[in-house]
Amino acid sequence: MARRNVILFFILIYMWMCCRAFEVEVNCWYNQALPVSANVSVVCHTSLQGRPAICGLCQLDVMISEQRHHLPSACTNISETRAISIAFEHKGHVRCMLNCRGNTLDTCNVTVLGGIPPNPPSRPNCSIEDLEERDIHCNWSSSNKPRRPTIxxxxxxxxxxxxINFRESEKEHAIIKREEYTEDAPIKVWVTARNVLGTAKSHEYEFNTGHIIRPDTxxxxxHTSQPLEIFWEMECETEGESDMKCQVQYHxxxxxxxTEVDxxxxxxxLEDPRPFTDYQFRxxxxxxxxxxxxxxxxSVYSVRTPPAAPIxxxxxxxxxxxNSETTFCNVFWKEMPVSQARGEVNNxxxxxxxxxxxxxxxxxRQRRDTESQRSAEQGCGRLGRFPLLAGVMGVFVSANTSMGISDPTFIAFPVLGQSTPGVNLxxxxxxxxLMVSWSAPSGFSENIQEYVVQHVSVEPSHxxxxxxxxxxxxxxxxxLTGKFRNYTAYNVSLFAVIRNSSTFLKSAVAYTLQGVPPEVPKFNVKNISHSSVTLIWSHIPVHASKGVILQYSVGLNEDTVVNVSSDRTSYQMSELQPAQQYQAWVSAVTAAGEGARSITTFSTADKSGYVATTLLAVFIVVPLFALILLVALLFV
Known part of the structure; x- marks a missing residue:
């Protein structure tokens, strides 16, 4: 046994020394000619120089997108091709690792870059900008971003x-020097773009070098106002103006x-310009x-046209x-757009x-400036609140400008106390x-002139x-669009205008973005007995809830959790243990999640004390009742 252990020890020492002595060469590369989103060929190659009897001790691993791939052997030259897909905006990392008896070496680490071949550049535009140097300046544009270095x-x-002459550039412009072309003679130019993924060529442009001298600006x-006409000057080396051709742009x-005209x-x-409007010309x-x-x-030339009567x-x-005495109304109007006011609104x-x-x-007495007039469609102006006393038959609002008064607008006041049919909102x-939809009975819809959907924030701080x-x-x-605030409740109401009067149909509270609600307020317990307790709380105000309350979660310690309807503010917990301390909690839940928990602690009553109290009450109440009954019989 000892002899076998000694032999095994020397074999392991020999193998370790051999493996450490061998030279290892590992190379990794990828096919750069393939475009993005196609398969990229990644090749890993290894060679161990030494005796093949022990080279099986080493294992070559290829890591692609965090997945390990094992090559069968590292004894001879081994090549493995793996196909991976690289997204346009991402990079793929490939690692080749050699593992010899647990000793791992990162022999190479390459990065696969995303990119695409260039599209054909635009046809070059060429001009002579300086009459003294007379170099030809050409520029062009690319219709895509190859994300690879492009020449x-x-x-x-x-x-x-x-x-054929050429000049390379890393940018989208280049210069033909004066000595590199013939003056006042035909010439043809084009542009090519190339990177490691491909090459593209623009359309050719032929011109006479004597016809591309850029004239003075x-x-x-x-200008004149009525009619609106602009005039300009330009220096040309010609005998008359008949050869001059100009383009005008305005907006x-x-x-x-x-808008461009030739x-x-x-x-x-400019024919039929809009009154009281700023125009720019070049x-x-x-x-x-x-x-x-x-x-x-x-340079841009600015003109404001004269005002006109509003339309x-x-x-x-x-x-x-x-209210109890009279009816008050807040009257609102949207500031008249410039296209209708056609002048500055005084009041x-x-x-x-x-x-x-x-x-x-x-x-x-409110006076509006032009800037607020331009953004009229975004806001609302508050006229004020005034009482509608008996005898008022109608209210009309007009805009007053320096050129006249707009036609009066009749305000459709609500009909109070009128019954309305059921409407789904x-x-x-x-x-x-906010996407608002509704449905009304067909018979009711026939009498409607129009619908009005209004919304207002319920947040009191604004x-x-x-x-x-x-x-x-x-x-x-x-x-409904606009500058809605996140986690803010908006009251959306639907009205119908019938016979020039508004009728309220239905309303709903909505949020453009909901958040996690705050703690539930005023949480406490009552009616504590030896086996039950009543948990009570208050609703979170709509302006503070940050979302629609879907339900309340009620619990004792961490064992019991009950979901309670959002319209309730109490819940009775039963089957509790007597003389036991509990931690009760409640939280509100919106679509964004569960809010912070409101927590309180209490202890249930002792059961023996509860029984004794009950028996004492019985012993007192029953004799007292018997005594009252006896007295009543004596007086009959």
Whole structure:
């Protein structure tokens, strides 16, 4: 036995010394020519130089995407190809590891990079910017981002067609020096883009080198208001203006894109401009018909058109609430957009039409500037609160500008005490918006002029700003947008306008984003006996709940958990142990999760004490009852 152990020991020493003495070579690489989202070939290669009798002691492992792959042997040259998929925005790491009797060596670590071949660049645009140096500046653009280093090559060929010159660039522009082309002669240019994944070529561009000199930039000098016409100046080395060709771009302040018009010389007339609107203009030109390069765009020239009388009517709504004496209404209006006001609104006029045929006019002292006018559709202005006394037949609101007064808008006040049919109202959140839908009986819908959906925050720390959307009577849904605050309750109400009066139909509380609710307030216990207790609490106020309360979770210690309806504020726990201390808790649950627990402790009554108390009550009450009965019989 001892002899066998000695032999085994020397064999292990021999194998360890041999393995340590061998030279190990491991290489890893991947096929760089394959694009992203295709299979990338990863190759690991190893070679052990030494006697093959012991090279089986070493194992080559390949780690791809955190998965280990074993090669069968490391005795000879071994290659393994693994196919992996690399997403466009990710990197894949490949590791080759050699394991000799538990001694692991990270012999190589390569990274597979994502990328795609370049798309064909745009056709190059070339121009001579400086008349003294006369170099040709060419630029182009790429329609994709290969995410791999890309080299652009500008090629050009003169009119003889005998030689092709080129210049490489890492950016999307390059220069042809003056000595590298023939002046006032035809030339052809194109661009190629290449990286390790592929090559692409642009369309060719042929031009005369004498026709690409960029002219001076024009200068817009003045304009007339009625009609709106702009004028500019430009220096050209021509005998007349007939050869000059200019392009004009313009847009109003609320337009996103420029409108472009062609074939003008020194002026441009804008037909039918909008009143009281800011317009921007710019122009660029070429001096000759054969010239292929336009000048740079001029500086932007701004013009405001004169005001005009307002058109259309205001969008007005009311919020009325009854009280013991009279009815008060808050009247709201959306500031008139510039496209309708067509001037600066000085104030708003409220006209009360009385039963005796007279009128009472109130003029607001609120003055609005142009900036608030531009964002009129986003906000609401509060006119004020005034009593609707007996004899008021109607209320109208108008916008007053320096050019006139808008048509009055009649306010549809609510009909109080009117019965309404059952209406189903649904409000859901989607991507920060409130999706509102409803259904009403068909007979009731026939009399509706339009629907109005209003929403207002119930959060008391913010002044209420009523907002509303008018919906065509043929529709039964609308999407509410705006600057909704997270974890804030909004009261969404549905109204119907019938015979110029508003009728409240239904309301619901909704959130654009719900959060975890706070602790449940006023949590305590009562009616404690030896086997039961009543837990009571208060509702979390709507403005503080951060979401719709789905239910309350009630528990004792960690063993008993009961879900209670959200409309309840108490729950009786029974089957408790007498003379036992418990920790009771309650928490509110919204769609975002369970809130913090409100916790209290109590102890149940002792059962023997409870029995003794009960017997004592019986011994006292029963004789007393018998005595009362005996006295009653004696007096009969």
């Amino acid at each position: 652009y090559t500008l090629h050009w060929q003169d009119f003889t067609g005998r030689s 024009p200068n817009i000098t003045y 109003a302040d609320d337009d996103m894109d420029w 074939d003008y010389q020194l002026s441009f007339l 122009v660029h030109c070429r001096c000759k018909d054969e010239q292929e390069v336009m000048s740079h765009w001029s 259309g009517t205001l969008d007005v709504w009311s919020d009325c609430a009854p 708003y006029i409220v006209t009360l039409k009385l039963e005796n045929g007279t009128e009472s006019r109130q003029v607001t 649904s409000v859901t959140e989607m991507n920060g918006k 002044p209420p700003c009523l907002n509303w959307v008018r919906v065509n009577k043929t529709r039964s849904f609308v999407t």
